Ligand code: GLY
């Protein structure tokens with residue numbers, strides 16, 4: 001947890017922003033509850049993961065907390081129950097609700113279920129109730145019921161205000177992100193060193209997860225470790241590493257303070273790239289470097305995505321896999337055939353930061369229209385960049401036989417795509433290379449002390 005002034009300052013900033021938007025009433029904040037895995041929560045629960053917006057404004061990392069903030073007075077009140085003797089028998093003595101609240105600068109507290117009474121009383125007085133889109137089902141049900149309106153009628157002004165504040169990382173957050181990036185470095189290094197023909201994918205995953213758990217809260221998302229990189233999020237780890245393949249490892253650590261890292265590297269399983277693998281790898285590597293070189297305040301990440309995809313198409317054109325004018329093929333969406341995802345996303349307390357609030361609120365400015373095209377339309381972060389944004393830089397090239405067949409069948413890109421040449425790539429797989437990047441006042445820097453080896457020669461020599 002950070003010092004209490006951090007939470008006080010954040011809540012003040014939110015209240016100020018709501019007041020400036022002419023809003024009044026009460027804002028609801030929901031912590032998560034504990035969830036049973038089998039049997040009961042007490043007997044066998046899932047690892048508790050607190051709600052990220054709750055962590056950001058209230059810090060307390062325990063289940064069954066809720067809070068309100070009065071926009072007119074700025075007063076915050078938390079709702080939670082002190083432990084009783086039954087809890088103490090199983091969990092040991094716990095700090096009181098009041099003392100935990102004091103640690104994050106809140107002086108008013110009441111029993112957990114009083115939050116619903118507080119909302120009911122405010123509604124009776126005709127006050128506006130503001131709530132955010134909710135992620136977990138328990139909170140979805142409780143919030144909609146308490147506020148007396150469907151979840152779809154969440155408070156847009158509160159959602160925008162929260163997103164704007166959380167998008168710009170504070171110094172204390174950047175310190176956490178740097179540290180967890182270093183854990184990601186160690187986790188990825190161990191994974192990479194275990195890649196060799198005959199190794200079990202599960203073993204490599206387990207080794208990596210062990211580091212995530214020994215250095216932090218655990219994994220920041222389910223590890224993607226696959227010799228079928230053309231499947232973007234492949235979570236099956238039951239294979240044996242085969243010679244001559246490409247192994248995509250996309251994985252991250254979540255710190256004890258719940259900040260995420262998210263790196264991807266792709267390795268030739270035999271230790272050396274084939275000519276074909278190296279050619280495609282070089283293009284993805286050049287794209288990763290190029291996107292980073294463009295990243296600075298003022299440019300939109302949408303424009304960085306578009307410029308990077310054009311660079312990728314130039315590389316593919318040099319190999320004869322596409323032909324014609326690169327600007328034209330880019331406008332027609334040919335990039336999406338090879339990279340059907342965006343260049344990157346926001347990162348912070350969530351690996352895809354705040355996407356529970358809605359991708360478009362977080363990744364797009366008010367008025368910025370999201371494209372429909374495959375690839376550009378999948379871009380999760382399109383905003384003009386500002387110092388303090390933390391984003392990923394993760395270009396990739398994939399040869400997805402079903403997608404190629406679909407493009408071909410629908411007559412897409414006949415002027416640009418060399419479908420015959422692509423036939424030689426049906427069993428290629430995919431390559432993705434991802435770094436975590438902080439936008440600074442005059443440019444950008446990668447998070448963490450050291451960068452995972454990425455240049456093709458460096459990859460071969462370290463393998
Ligand atoms: N690292 C997984 C993703 O960004 O989707």
Ligand code: MN
Nearest residue numbers: 262392394434
């Ligand atoms: Mn990512």
